[in-house]
Amino acid sequence: MIRNMFLCIIVLTFCLFAANNLTIAINEIGSESNADMGMAAVVERGTWVVLFNNFQEFYDQHHVEIYVWADVQYDGSYIGECYVTGGDERSESTLGGPEGVIYYLGGVLDGTVANLIFRDQPNVNVPGEGYGWCRIRGVTGTLTTYRQHEEEASAQFYFNGDSSDITPNCGACTDANPDCVNANNRHYGP
Amino acid sequence: MTYRFYARWIIGGIVVLLIVAGACYLWYQHDIAPYKQEAAEAEKLLRQSEKSKKVSKIDNKAKQATDVTAADSDTPPAEKPITETTSVTDKTEPTQAQTAASAESAETADVPVSPHGFGPYPEVPADYFRQPSWLKYPNGVSGDAAGPFEIMDRVLIKLWNQGHKNITGASFGLDGKVYPHYANTAYVSYGEKIILPDGNVYQPIKRIKGGPDITPFVKQIRNGNTPAHIKLLDYDSAGIDPYTFLKKEDQNDP
Structure with missing residues (x-):
């Protein structure tokens, strides 16, 4: 009986360790931080092709967005960076950056985008990668209370085969034909 | 055994x-x-x-x-x-x-x-929308944030006294400018213009910034479908230089 109890304790202990490690791993590779405390950091892969006419012709686009958000109760600071690459090209953008952080009062929403549109040749997929990282810190308090919180998010993306979501030969890309392209694609046309 | x-x-x-x-x-x-x-x-x-x-x-x-x-x-x-x-x-x-x-x-x-080193604190209007940082955090805040917080509050108090009562906050960054957050207002910066083969111009939004109240509308703004009640300001020109602004005589617009 006691032996079984100890066995259970040991198994439970290892299970708890495993669960803890799993949670950390999800936070590390996830693109969105927890918003429960009124603060969030978000990294997203956005639209990935630009259609430019009614014939489903497109330019490949690599696109990473980062956002930081804090509700009105917080004052604080944030920083972030993102980039995308493809072929020999690279584009990057920052919130703050190596030169310093950005400070805010009464909450904030700030977002920036790194994107590349490969215009040399239409209908060609350009393999590449993208990365985003951002962090926001906030404090809130009164004469008697003081609370601080922090959210961070990062994500790595690989761009390959981007055009696979385009519906082939579905006709004109118009609002009347909304199923023409994948909802995530930005269609550019009449 | x-x-x-x-x-x-x-x-x-x-x-x-x-x-x-x-x-x-x-x-x-x-x-x-x-x-x-x-x-x-x-x-x-x-x-x-x-x-x-x-x-x-x-x-x-x-x-x-x-x-x-x-x-x-x-x-x-x-x-x-x-x-x-x-x-x-x-x-x-x-x-x-x-x-x-x-x-x-x-x-x-x-x-x-x-x-x-900014001198005496300004008088806080009775209806000011928040407690200024020097009163909110009497014991200071971590890092180097106290100075920037104070600069922002000073700018916001002056704007408030000038009649800008729709302020919800502010941000202050690398360019040394204060960006007041007005309700239903976003600062927007555009990326490089791209001329497509059919002649259309595609100019993606590179940056969106504002108070937390614009959060639900970010995707719409980015896609060029800005809701009617959201006002867009040019990020590159709308920032306020706090040192110049605070020394200027009172006027209606910063």
């Missing part, structure tokens, strides 16, 4: 529990290390603040004791305070200047002064 068997398991269990407890303790220490550091920084800042307050009180007393040369001197102060108060003009008689300087010093001796 049975006792030995159980004793071995009991000892093993205790060892495992000790290892778990030790690991938890180490993890806890690792987890709270940054907060400890921030608390230490806040304490340091508080000490600096107290020191500068003492220095400013001593300076004020010294000013009262000095002669008229202080009032007549053209030498600028080592650190120019950002204040909206008027100074004594050169045309004033020396005796009047002396009296005025002494009276001013006596008045400012009890007025709270910024520990960041």
